[in-house]
Amino acid sequence: MQYDIESYRKIAGDEAIAKIYRTARKLYGKYILNINSTYQGGGVAEMLSSLVPLMNRTGIDAEWRILHGNPDFFTVTKKFHNALQGASIHLTDLKKNLYVNTNSNFSIYTHVKHDAVMIHDPQPLPLITFYKKRQPWIWRCHIDLTAPNPEIWDYLKSFILRYDAVIVSMKNYVRKDLPVEQRVIPPAIDPLTPKNMELSEETIQKYLKKFNIPTDKPLITQISRFDPWKDPLGVIEVFKKVKEEKDVRLVLCGSMAADDPEGYKIYSEVVKKEKALIEKGDIILLTTENNILVNVLQRVSSVIIQKSTREGFGLTVTEALWKGTPVVASKVGGITLQIKDGWNGFLLDPKDYDGFAKRIVQILKDKELAETLGKNGKEYVRENFLITRLLLQHLELLREIL
Numbered sequence: 001m002q003y004d005i006e007s008y009r010k011i012a013g014d015e016a017i018a019k020i021y022r023t024a025r026k027l028y029g030k031y032i033l034n035i036n037s038t039y040q041g042g043g044v045a046e047m048l049s050s051l052v053p054l055m056n057r058t059g060i061d062a063e064w065r066i067l068h069g070n071p072d073f074f075t076v077t078k079k080f081h082n083a084l085q086g087a088s089i090h091l092t093d094l095k096k097n098l099y100v101n102t103n104s105n106f107s108i109y110t111h112v113k114h115d116a117v118m119i120h121d122p123q124p125l126p127l128i129t130f131y132k133k134r135q136p137w138i139w140r141c142h143i144d145l146t147a148p149n150p151e152i153w154d155y156l157k158s159f160i161l162r163y164d165a166v167i168v169s170m171k172n173y174v175r176k177d178l179p180v181e182q183r184v185i186p187p188a189i190d191p192l193t194p195k196n197m198e199l200s201e202e203t204i205q206k207y208l209k210k211f212n213i214p215t216d217k218p219l220i221t222q223i224s225r226f227d228p229w230k231d232p233l234g235v236i237e238v239f240k241k242v243k244e245e246k247d248v249r250l251v252l253c254g255s256m257a258a259d260d261p262e263g264y265k266i267y268s269e270v271v272k273k274e275k276a277l278i279e280k281g282d283i284i285l286l287t288t289e290n291n292i293l294v295n296v297l298q299r300v301s302s303v304i305i306q307k308s309t310r311e312g313f314g315l316t317v318t319e320a321l322w323k324g325t326p327v328v329a330s331k332v333g334g335i336t337l338q339i340k341d342g343w344n345g346f347l348l349d350p351k352d353y354d355g356f357a358k359r360i361v362q363i364l365k366d367k368e369l370a371e372t373l374g375k376n377g378k379e380y381v382r383e384n385f386l387i388t389r390l391l392l393q394h395l396e397l398l399r400e401i402l
């Protein structure tokens with residue numbers, strides 16, 4: 001179901017809706033092309049699936065295409081992704097050729113006659129080199145760029161320099177060594193999608209039953225791809241410490257993204273290492289891609305954990321805050337934009353397992369604290385992280401650049 005912009009009036013207010021329409025006026029009939037590398041799994045696909053239809057509601061002709069690639073390509077681009085977030089990489093010609101050739105092949109059957117192009121993340125970055133450039137190209141980076149591996153950064157920069165603008169998620173990611181106009185636009189959630197909409201008690205119960213999730217004990221949950229940066233094994237260590245004080249169950253919900261080949265490997269590591277707790281039902285692993293399931297988990301859990309060691313933004317944090325559920329998360333990257341420590345959640349050093357456990361137990365024991373954190377969290381999202389703000393910022397940028 002696609003909503004009209006007016007459907008967001010109640011949540012975002014009339015002024016925000018009028019401003020969107022006002023800003024869109026000069027963009028009527030403009031063709032805008034978005035390209036990323038997966039239609040599902042991860043925050044980029046999540047945002048595009050709301051943003052692109054909404055852009056079309058404003059009078060723009062917005063399109064969304066997916067870069068095609070084989071498993072080797074995605075293995076290489078995940079290595080690039082990891083290196084951009086600071087991991088080491090063995091950057092060979094083989095990797096570079098696979099990266100560039102996949103983009104070259106895609107360009108042969110992807111015709112770009114649009115008025116502007118928005119490229120998301122590193123996978124489709126080299127595409128720009130395969131067209132006669134006739135319009136502005138924007139690179140939208142959703143990754144934490146504070147400390148990239150210098151070799152990969154230098155290599156990717158050779159493509160980025162061709163772009164007319166770069167969008168990053170927070171101020172810290174603006175690169176002084178990149179002489180291209182850089183804009184800060186934080187991501188946002190769509191409150192009307194199945195992932196974030198209100199749910200009836202009946203639906204919640206139906207999903208809990210369908211996915212075999214007992215609620216006899218409080219649930220603590222992390223919703224994240226099985227990815228080294230999301231630290232699922234660290235979450236389990238925290239869970240074990242919490243369990244010493246309070247009997248809880250842990251849910252790790254991580255669907256597999258088409259452009260992330262590490263998922264199955266890390267999932268298998270978790271299964272192997274924690275076989276006993278999984279068989280006992282103390283740790284529940286879910287890999288189904290299901291938006292309502294995520295919504296249900298973010299509502300029924302007593303605490304949502306986000307124990308990332310790096311995080312471009314972390315949409316899952318805002319998703320949980322929106323549902324009034326307390327969040328205990330790492331003080332890294334985009335999470336620090338979303339949580340004010342002690343006011344709408346708690347922030348901790350990712351290595352501080354004791355600190356994580358202490359805060360979780362504190363929330364589990366103090367209902368009033370949980371309610372206050374939840375109330376503040378919801379308000380903070382309403383003010384800062386709704387899709388209507390994201391839409392407006394995109395329109396403003398396009399107006400300036402076109």
Ligand code: UDP
Nearest residue numbers: 042043046223224225253254255314315316
């Ligand atoms: N997600 C999901 N199912 C899962 C795990 C994650 O739908 O099993 C969604 C999650 O709700 C969020 C997105 O994937 O909308 C993850 O975005 P985030 O910015 O947190 O992290 P990313 O995966 O982009 O690094």
